[in-house]
Amino acid sequence: MDGGFDWSFFVEVLTGGLLSGVMYSLVAIGFVLIYKTSGVLNFAQGSMVLFAALTFVSLLEKGMPFAVALALTLIAMILLGLAIERAVLRPLVNKAPITLFMATLGLAYVIEGSAQLIWGTQVHGLDLGIEDVPLEFSGVLVSTFDLFAAGVAAVMVIALTLFFRYTRVGLAFRAVADDQFAALAVGLRLPHIWATVWAAAGIVALVAGLLWGARLGVQFSLSLIVLKALPVLVLGGFDSIAGAIVGGLIIGATEKLGEVYIGDYFGGGIESWLAYAVALVFLLIKPSGLFGQKLVERV
Amino acid sequence: MTAVTIESRKPFSLPGWAATAAVLGVAYVGVPLLASNYVLEALLIPFLALSLAALGLNVLTGYAGMVSLGSAAFMAVGAYTAYNVALRLPGTPLPLVLAVAGFAAAAIGLLFGLPSLRLRGFYLAVSTLAAQFFVQWALTKFDWFSNGNSSGVIDTPPLSVFGIGFDGTIGRYLFALTVVTVITFLVHRLVISQTGRNFIAIRDNETAARVIGVPVLRTKLLAFGISSFIIGVAGVLWAFAYLRTVEPAGFNLDRSFQILFIIIIGGLASIRGAFFGAALIVVFPLVLSRLGSFLLGGLFDSGVLDMSQRIVLGALIIIFLIAEPDGLVALWDRFRRRVFPGT
Amino acid sequence: MGVERGAVAFEHWAYPHDLPLEAEADEGVSLPVDHEAIVAAHAISISFGGVKALSDVDLTVRAGQIHAIIGPNGAGKSSLLNVIGGLYQADHGTVSISGRRFRKVPTQRLARLGVARTFQNLALFKGLSVLDNVVTGRVSAARATFVENIIGLGRARREEESARAAALEIIGFLDLAEVKDRVAGTLPYGIQKRVELARALVSKPRLVLLDEPMAGMTATEKQEMAQFVKATRDSFGTTIILIEHDIGVVMGLSDRVAVLDYGRKIADGSPEEVQKDQAVIDAYLGVAHDGESQQEAA
Amino acid sequence: MSFTSKLRSFALATALALSVATPAAWADEQYFPLQSYRVGPYAAGGTGFFGGFIDYLNLVNIRDGGVNGVKLTWDECETQYEVERGVECYERQKTAKNVAAFNPLSLGIQIALLERATADKIPVITIDHGMTATSDGRVFPYFFPLLMNPPSETSAIINYIGQREGGLDKLKGKKVVVLYHGSPYGKETIPIYELLAEKYGFELQQIEVPHPGSDQQSQWLTIRRLKPDYVVLRGWGVMNPVAIKSAQKVGFPVDHLIGNVWSNSEEDVIPAGSAAKGYISLITQPSGTEFPVVQEIIKTLYDKNLGNLEDKKRIGSVYHNLGIVNGILNVEAIRTAQEKFGNRALTGEEVQWGFEHLNLDEAKIAKLGGAGLLQQIHVTCADHEGQGSVKFQQWDGEKWNLVSDWIKPDRELLRPVIEAAAAKYAAEKNITPRTCAE
Numbered sequence A: 001m002d003g004g005f006d007w008s009f010f011v012e013v014l015t016g017g018l019l020s021g022v023m024y025s026l027v028a029i030g031f032v033l034i035y036k037t038s039g040v041l042n043f044a045q046g047s048m049v050l051f052a053a054l055t056f057v058s059l060l061e062k063g064m065p066f067a068v069a070l071a072l073t074l075i076a077m078i079l080l081g082l083a084i085e086r087a088v089l090r091p092l093v094n095k096a097p098i099t100l101f102m103a104t105l106g107l108a109y110v111i112e113g114s115a116q117l118i119w120g121t122q123v124h125g126l127d128l129g130i131e132d133v134p135l136e137f138s139g140v141l142v143s144t145f146d147l148f149a150a151g152v153a154a155v156m157v158i159a160l161t162l163f164f165r166y167t168r169v170g171l172a173f174r175a176v177a178d179d180q181f182a183a184l185a186v187g188l189r190l191p192h193i194w195a196t197v198w199a200a201a202g203i204v205a206l207v208a209g210l211l212w213g214a215r216l217g218v219q220f221s222l223s224l225i226v227l228k229a230l231p232v233l234v235l236g237g238f239d240s241i242a243g244a245i246v247g248g249l250i251i252g253a254t255e256k257l258g259e260v261y262i263g264d265y266f267g268g269g270i271e272s273w274l275a276y277a278v279a280l281v282f283l284l285i286k287p288s289g290l291f292g293q294k295l296v297e298r299v
Numbered sequence B: 001m002t003a004v005t006i007e008s009r010k011p012f013s014l015p016g017w018a019a020t021a022a023v024l025g026v027a028y029v030g031v032p033l034l035a036s037n038y039v040l041e042a043l044l045i046p047f048l049a050l051s052l053a054a055l056g057l058n059v060l061t062g063y064a065g066m067v068s069l070g071s072a073a074f075m076a077v078g079a080y081t082a083y084n085v086a087l088r089l090p091g092t093p094l095p096l097v098l099a100v101a102g103f104a105a106a107a108i109g110l111l112f113g114l115p116s117l118r119l120r121g122f123y124l125a126v127s128t129l130a131a132q133f134f135v136q137w138a139l140t141k142f143d144w145f146s147n148g149n150s151s152g153v154i155d156t157p158p159l160s161v162f163g164i165g166f167d168g169t170i171g172r173y174l175f176a177l178t179v180v181t182v183i184t185f186l187v188h189r190l191v192i193s194q195t196g197r198n199f200i201a202i203r204d205n206e207t208a209a210r211v212i213g214v215p216v217l218r219t220k221l222l223a224f225g226i227s228s229f230i231i232g233v234a235g236v237l238w239a240f241a242y243l244r245t246v247e248p249a250g251f252n253l254d255r256s257f258q259i260l261f262i263i264i265i266g267g268l269a270s271i272r273g274a275f276f277g278a279a280l281i282v283v284f285p286l287v288l289s290r291l292g293s294f295l296l297g298g299l300f301d302s303g304v305l306d307m308s309q310r311i312v313l314g315a316l317i318i319i320f321l322i323a324e325p326d327g328l329v330a331l332w333d334r335f336r337r338r339v340f341p342g343t
Numbered sequence C: 001m002g003v004e005r006g007a008v009a010f011e012h013w014a015y016p017h018d019l020p021l022e023a024e025a026d027e028g029v030s031l032p033v034d035h036e037a038i039v040a041a042h043a044i045s046i047s048f049g050g051v052k053a054l055s056d057v058d059l060t061v062r063a064g065q066i067h068a069i070i071g072p073n074g075a076g077k078s079s080l081l082n083v084i085g086g087l088y089q090a091d092h093g094t095v096s097i098s099g100r101r102f103r104k105v106p107t108q109r110l111a112r113l114g115v116a117r118t119f120q121n122l123a124l125f126k127g128l129s130v131l132d133n134v135v136t137g138r139v140s141a142a143r144a145t146f147v148e149n150i151i152g153l154g155r156a157r158r159e160e161e162s163a164r165a166a167a168l169e170i171i172g173f174l175d176l177a178e179v180k181d182r183v184a185g186t187l188p189y190g191i192q193k194r195v196e197l198a199r200a201l202v203s204k205p206r207l208v209l210l211d212e213p214m215a216g217m218t219a220t221e222k223q224e225m226a227q228f229v230k231a232t233r234d235s236f237g238t239t240i241i242l243i244e245h246d247i248g249v250v251m252g253l254s255d256r257v258a259v260l261d262y263g264r265k266i267a268d269g270s271p272e273e274v275q276k277d278q279a280v281i282d283a284y285l286g287v288a289h290d291g292e293s294q295q296e297a298a
Numbered sequence D: 001m002s003f004t005s006k007l008r009s010f011a012l013a014t015a016l017a018l019s020v021a022t023p024a025a026w027a028d029e030q031y032f033p034l035q036s037y038r039v040g041p042y043a044a045g046g047t048g049f050f051g052g053f054i055d056y057l058n059l060v061n062i063r064d065g066g067v068n069g070v071k072l073t074w075d076e077c078e079t080q081y082e083v084e085r086g087v088e089c090y091e092r093q094k095t096a097k098n099v100a101a102f103n104p105l106s107l108g109i110q111i112a113l114l115e116r117a118t119a120d121k122i123p124v125i126t127i128d129h130g131m132t133a134t135s136d137g138r139v140f141p142y143f144f145p146l147l148m149n150p151p152s153e154t155s156a157i158i159n160y161i162g163q164r165e166g167g168l169d170k171l172k173g174k175k176v177v178v179l180y181h182g183s184p185y186g187k188e189t190i191p192i193y194e195l196l197a198e199k200y201g202f203e204l205q206q207i208e209v210p211h212p213g214s215d216q217q218s219q220w221l222t223i224r225r226l227k228p229d230y231v232v233l234r235g236w237g238v239m240n241p242v243a244i245k246s247a248q249k250v251g252f253p254v255d256h257l258i259g260n261v262w263s264n265s266e267e268d269v270i271p272a273g274s275a276a277k278g279y280i281s282l283i284t285q286p287s288g289t290e291f292p293v294v295q296e297i298i299k300t301l302y303d304k305n306l307g308n309l310e311d312k313k314r315i316g317s318v319y320h321n322l323g324i325v326n327g328i329l330n331v332e333a334i335r336t337a338q339e340k341f342g343n344r345a346l347t348g349e350e351v352q353w354g355f356e357h358l359n360l361d362e363a364k365i366a367k368l369g370g371a372g373l374l375q376q377i378h379v380t381c382a383d384h385e386g387q388g389s390v391k392f393q394q395w396d397g398e399k400w401n402l403v404s405d406w407i408k409p410d411r412e413l414l415r416p417v418i419e420a421a422a423a424k425y426a427a428e429k430n431i432t433p434r435t436c437a438e
Helices: A009-038 A046-063 A066-092 A097-120 A144-166 A168-178 A180-185 A188-217 A220-236 A241-264 A271-285 B014-034 B037-063 B071-088 B094-117 B121-141 B169-191 B194-205 B207-212 B214-244 B253-266 B271-299 B302-323 B327-339 C077-084 C130-136 C146-151 C154-173 C189-201 C219-236 C249-252 C273-277 C278-284 D001-019 D045-063 D083-093 D107-120 D149-165 D188-200 D216-227 D239-249 D266-276 D293-300 D320-339 D348-356 D362-367 D411-429
Strands: A135-137 A140-142 C038-050 C051-062 C066-070 C092-099 C101-103 C114-117 C207-211 C239-243 C257-262 C262-269 D029-032 D070-076 D175-181 D204-211 D231-236 D258-260 D279-283 D391-395 D398-401
Touching: A009 A046, A009 A140, A009 A144, A009 A168, A009 A188, A009 A220, A009 A241, A009 C146, A009 D216, A046 A066, A046 A097, A046 A188, A066 A097, A066 A188, A066 B302, A097 A220, A097 B121, A097 B253, A097 B302, A140 A144, A144 A168, A144 A188, A144 A220, A144 A241, A168 A188, A180 A188, A188 A220, A188 D239, A220 A241, A220 A271, A220 B121, A241 A271, A241 D216, A271 B094, A271 B121, A271 D001, B014 B037, B014 B169, B037 B169, B037 B214, B037 B271, B037 D083, B071 B121, B071 B214, B071 B253, B071 C146, B071 D391, B094 B121, B094 B214, B121 B253, B169 B194, B169 B214, B169 B271, B169 C146, B194 B207, B194 B214, B194 C130, B194 C146, B194 C154, B207 B214, B207 C114, B214 D083, B253 B271, B253 B302, B253 B327, B271 B302, B271 D070, B302 D045, C038 C077, C038 C239, C051 C066, C051 C077, C051 C092, C051 C239, C051 C257, C051 C262, C066 C077, C066 C219, C066 C249, C066 D239, C077 C207, C077 C239, C092 D320, C114 C189, C130 C154, C130 C189, C146 C154, C146 C273, C154 C189, C189 C207, C189 C219, C219 C239, C219 C249, C249 C273, C257 C273, C257 C278, C262 C278, C273 C278, C273 D045, D029 D045, D029 D083, D045 D070, D045 D266, D045 D293, D045 D320, D149 D188, D149 D258, D149 D411, D175 D188, D188 D204, D188 D411, D204 D216, D216 D239, D231 D239, D239 D258, D239 D266, D293 D320, D320 D348
Parallel strands: C066 C239, C066 C257, C114 C207, C207 C239, D029 D070, D175 D204, D175 D231, D231 D258, D258 D279
Antiparallel strands: A135 A140, C038 C051, C038 C092, C092 C101, C257 C262, D279 D391, D391 D398
């Protein structure tokens, strides 16, 4: 360090931050899907990530081929989604959103407990076959794995967008997201759509679980990534996929830049709350989030 | 969250008083005489501390309708403030220590309650997580709070009020019981007053409350302040009367959830609910683990039991929200009415 | 579902002395200076998402009158009431209440201005008993702090007692004594509507805004409610602005009727005048329009 | 089971839970209350360690018929590594008869027990960890951070780095980063590293990773900017594999990443996959199944499906072996105490004497089947640690291979640190330290 500002290091921190932001977005998207259609902030999304990753890796360790394990996990996640709709969502229909939120807290406990009861509490490694050797672009290191994850995220977002735009079910989703009562009036079957969307959130959880699992190892702590996704959601708005992405990028970058450049003034470790602080300050300025819809108060 | 459980509107009617007096009599006389050390130490004292914390959260969540996920942080503020006051200003009378701890927690509560002026529902719930993480970070980070112990762990000084030592197990129990009784009485007074009605008004219909002339912003902050004060005092009990050694990590998000679960299970917007819920949360894991090892023997290890306990607890939350949103209190009242139709 | 968002933007209003009374009005419109008017809305326009809900609507209500606002769905009735009640801010126009003129009526001070209201959809405090709901209607008169409330002596006690007395009086007046200890959320719809009226009346307002007080009621209930409304005016001299669909009830009850259609006022006069008005007849019977499908703006 | 009998057993169980929960205990049974953790973020450590501990106790019961005829019993209480639960377990379990010693495997729980266990006269064993000051037996008669305490660990790591550099004098001007877990445990060694940095003249930077440590990008970017020669990992749980992966991510050579005693298990490296190949960590007891005692456990227990570990692949793993070593030390302490007090079940106070006079030389260890698994240990009234020597091991992607011989910490340098910490505690609590006349 020669006294001058190390720009290439700055760029590296920024890129690293943006890329880990993508990882947050991956989790956040699962929340958005459910929120958009059923108005529930699903705190259990983190447990679903754990459940998916744990199921997949345990099947893999039982000697199943990758594709079979993936397919079985997929089925398991879809069944889980259906079960949740049936056992939790349907009986609570028309309850206040905050009640549903608290129910998902309970749900998180149930899923976490079951996942570990079924598959045990061991720590598993998960190798997706990507050697995480850093790539160097004129002095700036970029993680291969993170690039891969960003690619997966991009593919997923595109797939979701296409799905929403061009399929019948997707159109139904959007109708429900816009106005549940209207959707109900034109004969869309809400329980059916909810079940589908929870299953879809399960699939998103699987993707997030695989990528995060490969990063952290598959274990209990995986369910804690929900805490990383929440500020992203607050920032981006609970109902916007674009918001989840942009929010993730902003949170990721601020977190890393903050920790590296100003963390020292506070003795480090500020990452644990910086994301929340950023999201909060932002919320005070714009209460409905970056892309959230502003609604007219109906009285 | 349209909890409709309302404490009896006739606060001075005889049966209520008689029941309260009976409970207090048992708690003050019967329990110290009969309960074993283990029951006091591992069940009753944590029960009292958790009940008080839940009571505090119930003011905010049950009555005023704002969900907070940061209760443990306010407990921590209370505990660490009390510790520092007792340490740095030796000779401060214990009631004053409690009050200072409560006010410190209230101040932090107000600060993190500010977003409530603009946010609602789970935007607000998520924003209270900021308190959770920030406080825990600050307490671990700055070792001033733990008197230079870099690990953040504190040992609490012995309890004594005006020269009377409350240091034995029974002493600590009686101390906790007294604090809880006094605060519960005050909260009871609060919630049946206009302030309490304002809380519920804001919870049930904020627009209507504003139009009527309820000072919405001030009332919301007041709810945060009072709630955090109580939770802060609960933190002092937790640290001074129960554990006597605490670390910031003990006041983690799980603790916050636990307190929220207590009021969901016990009954939102109900004073008794906090106690019912706390009793269940404290006793239930023990019963389950005893029951498990009794029925299944060594078939399952402690991990499996604990996992099942987690599942059952989560399921209980969901079941209560679906089947009995007013919690154990409503169940109890229904049961009582069936058994003693007269009351 | 999904109405999770931040609170409405901070209220900002101008104080009366900032706004010279006449100068603010649109050019070319000469406003009648009516000293008996307790409420006057001047040239109100408001739109939601590009759809005009009200354009250039005036409304003057005299003290002690029952003034009904009627019109087909989507005509802008509720919007007008919400502008007067301060929940919406008009894009153009001002509202005068008791001689004070506002760009936006301050909701928080509404009660102290002597204005109370009920809501189209029930807005009771469901978790409180009927009595507590009504007592809370007096909150704008309460001065005691929460500490005084906990202690419950002195000022707090006096306030509590007088609020209770006032509440019991109104409860008796509206024939609610039987249900006064019931939790409001558990009562039948019609009774809840009446409790809401009691809550509005307990603060002895000079002006009450009633947003469809008889919606969803049976004919008998409607008659009952109409009588209570009339009795309110007769006993307390309260000015009442009322939105109602049922023309029959309105005509029998009101002193004056304003008719809105497509966000414009097409008639305003005594029930007899309005009934004969050709524009009104067209709006209700003759010239069909798709008013039904147009969403009520509020 | 009929409904009524079910109901009755439920009522009974409820009553049991609420009454003093006392496991059946007869005069010739010595009871080990286990504050284990098999769930939660640190379950991997708990299952391995307590599995090994239980396996050894079981082995002694089955093979030898207990310790001189005294049967060993135990009972698990789940703590999830949380202090409160640990305290609750303690209060519940201490009421049993003939409690030998608590082994919480948690610094937080140990600290919470400092006054309680002293008052109750029950030894608390914290193998390979524990509050620094508790090594001073004069102030903490009932606490035993056996084998290795945090200062010894710190010193041994620096000594190892010195050895790799070709002598401690070569440390001067080297740059060392310590990456520590943001918990009481993680922070315990901060002043000790500072002391050593001053003594040996290396540049030191200590960076905290907030709990749980699942994201360390910024810490590692800072490390990349600092370009240190070594990074010491004082991790726990998920923080470890993430640290290893992040090291690879920023191109830091993993063989210059030195893990401490809680960053040294299979569970720490396996999740990191190939990134962990070459990672080095400290160990007080090598992993592997080749040690006679481990072989006996396999033969006596696992071959008959009596073993405690669910996954037989974990037999001989780092945590499992640590649990076995812990079992050996506990059992030998009881044996030592029995020599003085007679072959019967002992009180906590008597077991404390046994721990304080625990002296295992090479010959004794070999007889116990632990040759190579643990080094000789000699606990005294003043020194409750007993030895402190460690080895270093390297992960080859499949298993750990030892890469050093026993390395000794600089205990003379550290003793004053320990004594000062103990003296401070004694002053705060008004404790008059015992005098250790030997």
